[in-house]
Structure formats: C-alpha cells, structure tokens
Amino acid sequence: MKRPTGSDVARLAKASKSTVSRVFNGGVVSFEARSRILEAAEQLNYRPHPIARSLTTNKSNLIGIAVTYLDNQFYPEVIQKLSDRFAALGYRIVLFLTHGEKTLDPMLNEILSYSLDGIVFASSSLSADVAVGCRNANIPTVMFNSVDPLGRVKGLAASNKAGAEMIAEFLIAGEHRFFAVISGMDDSSTSVERCKAFSDKIVSAGFTPPQIECGYYSFDGAAKATRKLLSGSKEIDAIFCANDHMALAALQTARQEFGREIGKDLSIVGFDNVQIAGWPAFGLTTYAQPIDNMINRIITYLVDSIEGRPGNDTPEFVEGELIVRESARRPDGVKRSTRGDHVWSPASRP
Amino acid sequence: MKRPTGSDVARLAKASKSTVSRVFNGGVVSFEARSRILEAAEQLNYRPHPIARSLTTNKSNLIGIAVTYLDNQFYPEVIQKLSDRFAALGYRIVLFLTHGEKTLDPMLNEILSYSLDGIVFASSSLSADVAVGCRNANIPTVMFNSVDPLGRVKGLAASNKAGAEMIAEFLIAGEHRFFAVISGMDDSSTSVERCKAFSDKIVSAGFTPPQIECGYYSFDGAAKATRKLLSGSKEIDAIFCANDHMALAALQTARQEFGREIGKDLSIVGFDNVQIAGWPAFGLTTYAQPIDNMINRIITYLVDSIEGRPGNDTPEFVEGELIVRESARRPDGVKRSTRGDHVWSPASRP
DNA sequence: ATGAAAGCGCTAACAA
DNA sequence: TTGTTAGCGCTTTCAT
Numbered sequence: 001m002k003r004p005t006g007s008d009v010a011r012l013a014k015a016s017k018s019t020v021s022r023v024f025n026g027g028v029v030s031f032e033a034r035s036r037i038l039e040a041a042e043q044l045n046y047r048p049h050p051i052a053r054s055l056t057t058n059k060s061n062l063i064g065i066a067v068t069y070l071d072n073q074f075y076p077e078v079i080q081k082l083s084d085r086f087a088a089l090g091y092r093i094v095l096f097l098t099h100g101e102k103t104l105d106p107m108l109n110e111i112l113s114y115s116l117d118g119i120v121f122a123s124s125s126l127s128a129d130v131a132v133g134c135r136n137a138n139i140p141t142v143m144f145n146s147v148d149p150l151g152r153v154k155g156l157a158a159s160n161k162a163g164a165e166m167i168a169e170f171l172i173a174g175e176h177r178f179f180a181v182i183s184g185m186d187d188s189s190t191s192v193e194r195c196k197a198f199s200d201k202i203v204s205a206g207f208t209p210p211q212i213e214c215g216y217y218s219f220d221g222a223a224k225a226t227r228k229l230l231s232g233s234k235e236i237d238a239i240f241c242a243n244d245h246m247a248l249a250a251l252q253t254a255r256q257e258f259g260r261e262i263g264k265d266l267s268i269v270g271f272d273n274v275q276i277a278g279w280p281a282f283g284l285t286t287y288a289q290p291i292d293n294m295i296n297r298i299i300t301y302l303v304d305s306i307e308g309r310p311g312n313d314t315p316e317f318v319e320g321e322l323i324v325r326e327s328a329r330r331p332d333g334v335k336r337s338t339r340g341d342h343v344w345s346p347a348s349r350p
Numbered sequence: 351m352k353r354p355t356g357s358d359v360a361r362l363a364k365a366s367k368s369t370v371s372r373v374f375n376g377g378v379v380s381f382e383a384r385s386r387i388l389e390a391a392e393q394l395n396y397r398p399h400p401i402a403r404s405l406t407t408n409k410s411n412l413i414g415i416a417v418t419y420l421d422n423q424f425y426p427e428v429i430q431k432l433s434d435r436f437a438a439l440g441y442r443i444v445l446f447l448t449h450g451e452k453t454l455d456p457m458l459n460e461i462l463s464y465s466l467d468g469i470v471f472a473s474s475s476l477s478a479d480v481a482v483g484c485r486n487a488n489i490p491t492v493m494f495n496s497v498d499p500l501g502r503v504k505g506l507a508a509s510n511k512a513g514a515e516m517i518a519e520f521l522i523a524g525e526h527r528f529f530a531v532i533s534g535m536d537d538s539s540t541s542v543e544r545c546k547a548f549s550d551k552i553v554s555a556g557f558t559p560p561q562i563e564c565g566y567y568s569f570d571g572a573a574k575a576t577r578k579l580l581s582g583s584k585e586i587d588a589i590f591c592a593n594d595h596m597a598l599a600a601l602q603t604a605r606q607e608f609g610r611e612i613g614k615d616l617s618i619v620g621f622d623n624v625q626i627a628g629w630p631a632f633g634l635t636t637y638a639q640p641i642d643n644m645i646n647r648i649i650t651y652l653v654d655s656i657e658g659r660p661g662n663d664t665p666e667f668v669e670g671e672l673i674v675r676e677s678a679r680r681p682d683g684v685k686r687s688t689r690g691d692h693v694w695s696p697a698s699r700p
Numbered sequence: 701a702t703g704a705a706a707g708c709g710c711t712a713a714c715a716a
Numbered sequence: 717t718t719g720t721t722a723g724c725g726c727t728t729t730c731a732t
Contacts, residue, residue: 003488005725016703021727030701051410051465052725054401055708062444070430071625076420083447092464094412095443097433114442115401138353248629256630275421279598280606281631355709366719371711380717402709405724 004044013040024048054115063302064111064119066096068126072217072245073274078122078144081295089303091117100125108133118302120144124190124243125217128153140305142298145289146190147315154301155315156294158271160193163287166322167240167269168201169346170285173331176238176267179210182225182250184217184242191217191242194271198240211236215246222246226253230260237266238328244270244277244286251282251327267328273320278341283326290320321345354394363390374398404465413652414461414469416446418476422567422595423624428472428494431645439653441467450475458483468652470494474540474593475567478503490655492648495639496540497665504651505665506644508621510543513637516672517590517619518551519696520635523681526588526617529560532575532600534567534592541567541592544621548590561586565596572596576603580610587616588678594620594627594636601632601677617678623670628691633676640670671695 006020013020013036022029023037040046054060063086067075083093096111108130111119118140121131128148134141135153147155171179179202184191195212203209213229215222222241226249229236239254241247247270254260254268262268263283270277273288297316304311324334324342337343356370363370363386372379373387390396404410413436417425433443446461458480461469468490471481478498484491485503497505521529529552534541545562553559563579565572572591576599579586589604591597597620601612610616613633620627623638647666654661674684674692687693 006727007725017726018703018728019701022702025727028701033701047459047463049465049725050463051401051404052708053727055405055710055725056727058708060401070426071423073421073423073426076423076426079445080420080447083445087447087460093445095429095433095445097430097437109397110437112397113400115399252630276626280602353709356711357709367710368712368720369718372718375711378717383718399709402724403711405709405726406711408724 003049004046006046006048008044009037009040009046012044013037059306060115060117061091062094062114062116063091064094064096064114064116066098066111066119066121066123066126066130068098068100068123069218070097071219072243073276074145074243074245074272075122077274078291078295081291082120082122082298085295085299089299098123098126104130104133112137112139117306118142120298120302121146124188125185127187128189140302142301144294144298146188149189151315154311154313156297156301157190157315157317158287158289158294159317159319160190160271161197162317162319163271163289163322164194164197164240165201166344166346167271167287168198168205170322170324170331170344171238171240171267171269171328172202172205172207173333173346174238174267174329175331176329177207178234178236178238179207180229180234180236180239181210181212182215182222182229182239182241182246183212184215184246186214188217194242195240210240215241215249217243217246219245219249222249223253226250227257230254230258230266239266239268241268241270244272244274244284246270247284247286247327248276248282251284263326263328269328273323277323278325285325285328286323288320288323290318293318353399354396356396356398358394359387359390359396362394363387371398409656410465410467411441412444412464412466413441414444414446414464414466416448416461416469416471416473416476416480418448418450418473419568420447421569422593423626424495424593424595424622425472427624428641428645431641432470432472432648435645435649439649448473448476454480454483462487462489467656468492470648470652471496474538475535477537478539490652492651494644494648496538499539501665504661504663506647506651507540507665507667508637508639508644509667509669510540510621511547512667512669513621513639513672514544514547514590515551516694516696517621517637518548518555520672520674520681520694521588521590521617521619521678522552522555522557523683523696524588524617524679525681526679527557528584528586528588529557530579530584530586530589531560531562532565532572532579532589532591532596533562534565534596536564538567544592545590560590565591565599567593567596569595569599572599573603576600577607580604580608580616589616589618591618591620594622594624594634596620597634597636597677598626598632601634613676613678619678623673627673628675635675635678636673638670638673640668643668 122144124146131153143155183195213225215225260266270286277284301311472494474496481503493505533545563575565575604610620636627634651661
C-alpha cells in the first residue's frame, strides 16, 4: 500500500540501508549483495525517493524555465529543445509562466521557493532584476535571448546588432527606399538593440530614418502598428519587425487589410526564424537565431555552474544567418545553403 | 553564505523551530512571537525549504504535464492555461516532453521518480498505459484530450463524436458532395473517434464514404496526405482534418500547390480552434474545444484527488461549438455569437 | 565490502 | 501559546 522505502528493501534483502543506497548510486557493492537487493527492489517495486535524496544531496535535478507568453512560437521551440537536452542529463523542467508582471518580488519569491538547480530566463520582456535576484541567491542562472544591461548575470543572445544590420543591408541591397520598424517593448534590451542597429544602418546609408511603431511583442499590437504605418502618408516599402511573431501579424495585416503584395510592393522581415515563418502562407524572410548553438552554451554553462566548475560569466552573442524567403524583395547574392534554404550575407554580394 | 534554516531563525528570534514553522504555515502564534520571527527571517533572508517540507508533508506541490510535440499550438495553449490555474493554487508545472516513444517503461519510471502530486497527460498520441501506470502508483492522474478506451483512468475530452458529426452536417448543409478525411494516428482514440463519427454521418446521409488519409498529427504528414487526396481522381470538395494543426497544413498545401480557393472550390475544416486558426491568412472553420471548461474540470478532479476527496472517475466528454470562418462554404444558419465570432449548429438550420 | 549512526530541514504529535 | 521529541527517506562519514 505505502510506497516502499530503502529500509524495506534492505530488510527483505538482508542488507543494510547503506548498501541499498550504494546499489542505486553506483557505489561498490559485491555482486551477491547487489543482485539480492535488486531483486528485492524489483519485488517491492521500489524506487528511491527523489525528495528525500535531494534533502541530503542538496540537488533537486530541477531546472526552471521562466517565460512569458507561449503564443510566440519561439518559446515553445526553446522549451522543447531545452527540455530534451536537460532530460538527457537527468534534469526536469519546471515552468514559470509569467505575464509581464511589473511587481517582481512575489515572482522571485516563488522561484526561489523551489530549490532549483538552475534557471533560465527565456523572455525578452522580463526584467533582468529577477534573474539577478536568483543569481544573488546563488542559483545558477542564465538569461536567454536577452541580457542584463549591467552584466550582473550570465546572458546569451543572438547577435541582435549583427542581425539587424544585416537585415538593413539586405533591404538596402534589395533597393528599398522607405523603411519602418515595429519594435517590441521599450524596456526589452533585445528589442532596443535590434531596432537601434537597424535604424542606425539605414540612416548611415543615407536614407530617411525609419518610422518606428511599437508592437508590444504581441500579435494584435503588431497588427495595430502595421495599420498605423500603412495608413500614414509615407510610402513605406519595407518593414523590419523585432521578431517573427510580430512580423507574421504585420504580413497578414498588410496583405488582408491593405491589399499589399508581400515581397512585391511591400517587404517584411522578421527575426527568430520560428517554424511557422517557413509555412507556405508566409514565406517570411528572417534572421535565424542559432538556437541549437545557444542551447548548447546554456547547458554547458548551467551544468558547469551546478557542478561547481567556473563558467564564463560574460554575456555572449551568437551570430545567426539571414534566411531568405519570399516576404522581401531579393537582392543579388542569395545562395542556397547546405540545408536547402536560402541565405544572404553582405559578403555574398556580387 | 549557507542558506539559513528554520533553526537559524528560531535561534535569532529566541523561539523554537516549531513556532517558526507555525508562522510559515498559518498556525496559531502570538503576535509578539510572530513579529520577532518574521523579523529574524527577513534579516536572514530565510525561506522555508520546500524539499524538506515535502519530505514530511508528503506533498511536492508539483504537477506533471506530459505532452508530445509542442509545434501543435494546441498544447502550448493548454500548458499556459493549466500553468496559470495551478500556479494560483500554489502548484508548479513540471514538464515531460515525449516523442511518441513506443517503449513506455523508462518514461513511466521517469515520471514516477519525481514525487508529483498529480499529473495530466495531454497528448492524444501517447498510450494510455503510462497514465494507467501512474494511476496504479496512486498518483492522481487525468488524461486530457484523450481517454483510456478501457476506462482505467480518468479522462477528459471534447465530445469528439458530437463535434465531428456537427462538422459533417455542416459540410452537408453547405452542399458539399465528395468528402475526405485526414486522420491523426491510428492508435489515438481521439483521432479514431473523430474520423469515425464523421465518416458514419457522411455515409448515413447517403454520400460516398470519405477517402481517409493519415496525417500522423504532423504538419508534413498532413501536407502529404493532402497531396494524395488532391492528386487522386476523385473530385474532393471537402476535407475534414482531425485537428487544426493538420488542417492548417492541408489548407496551405491545397492553396499553394493545387491552386485551390479555400472556402470556394475546396472546403477545409479542423478541430481544436487553436489561436492561429483565426489568423487572417487561414480563417479556419473549426470545432472549438471548450478548453476553459475542460481545464476547470481537470483542476477540480486533480485537486480533489490530491486532497483525498473522491472524484468522479468516469471519462467526461464536453461539448464545444463550431466556429465558422472562411475556410469552408457556409450553409444557412450561421449566427454571430456573443463573443463576436460566428457559430453554427444543426439546430440553427432554418 | 558492509553496517551503524548521524543528520539534511522540516512538520506534527504530544506535553507543558 | 509554546517547546520537546520524533521522525520523513535518503546519503554519507566512519568503523569494521
């Protein structure tokens, strides 16, 4: 009836608790004892109790992931991959879904309550302060897809600057003239970096500074921003969106409500390369974050920290590539990548 | 340096461990003692250790969610909602992402290893056996979106039969003639029920039995199925897909590769009403699962079970409604719902 | 190679 | 109302 304990097994196998423990932890145990214990365990359907174990080992084998909304497909993708990788290492994922709360204390408290072995903040719209709080509580912490501007906690992000600049160059090479930007949140380092780099490049190339509208990282927000942009007097022919989720909204709004032909009389470029971006209905040209690479580094950093090895604590930026599809007019120099999709880089210009 | 314990607080506050415990568990404590302890706790930055607590209370406050792929947007939505609701009740979600493994034992083992207070299996493509295993290990378990054909474990699903029948009637009323079905997995009760109910209705109305192709619940699988369907000799004018994820694939494939005008010369209907289905690019007509209602019941059942109250152990089927958009030719009788979208039901036929 | 004993941080009887 | 005591199930010295 009750869940069997190590003592039960010990008793049945005529061994001691310690030996039972050793069997389940790879300790040295004689062949005889081991098989007796294994058999007893089998018979009782025994499984070590992870919580009791955690109490002594001080390890929970739980990794937290904090994300905001899951409707931006980027995050489910990240969760999926993180979960797979961590599972292979014996860790499980505990989810902290937030809603962009501005009062962070209760949330921090929540997170710290669970004795996590590590946590990754995968939300570009969550203040770095919570991550810093975790860091200060000595739990291995890493920010994904955004970084603490003050460098107080490990961060890992795509090279927003390089990506946004490449997009600007791509659009310029594609002979666009009037640029616009749909930004995420004003307090998101990710959005700010992407938009600024894009604008700077455009301006330094001698074009009118892009009109910038905020899409609040949401579908509806981006749709609204698009309406504002396209109803204005300016003849915008290229929109850069701070992420794919918003780009998808912009694309559809422009197409359905303004009759624009995407990739012909209006180009739209996103950032992230979520799966949906490649769907036939969209064919979104976008900057692909090198997710696998980023995940690898996260895992390495976290596992190193958990196991007490010193990690590289500085924020890292990883370069991705521009995936060219149909949502933006193509300049020369688009090449087929080994994976079968098309890419472009300034260097590949003829 | 080290995390402070209840004893530390007790010492500093000149009280006993028990009193400290009481303070953090809503026990009766004198005002004086309480404030002394709270102050000491604050000063030491003390927080009860959940793992130690779990060991005595036998509650982990952890709820497992097992899902397969997250690229079907239905599941992120479910996770989001479950997480929100459970969070409000003080539970956290630990994620078990599977990949349709056919060897269930290691997975069951994994799940049972964590001492979860409850678990919800939210995957129509995962065998009921794992859920039954959990049930047998005495952990409150519920299947979401699928049920155990043998009724060994609590299940909660949309009324697949009612939904699929309604879709069939809808399409018949819309004067379609040649029907096809894209099914999920053959061993998924959900898919089987939906497809069978649809076919039965079509046949009993005197039409040719629908051609059925398997889409394996995946985007690519459904795209392939669509190609098969539309390249065939039959002049199919309506496709019912066992879920939205596949319907979205079918819709795009038919549109892009076969030049079909969706809602005009080819109607496509899905099942689930995921957010994306409502996007302008798709306007997918689909049967909406009453997710909130279902989630409510799951929570109630699980919490009741956890707290030792007897729950209703029989599988439940909840009725949803048919959301009418543009992907299928409309019969008469479509009405505007209070939420602003359009619905249809056989009863509303003129 | 094995066992005895201590203790992880907490809660829960019980006694006072 | 408070404190004392005894575990929860496990790992981990330390002897043997």
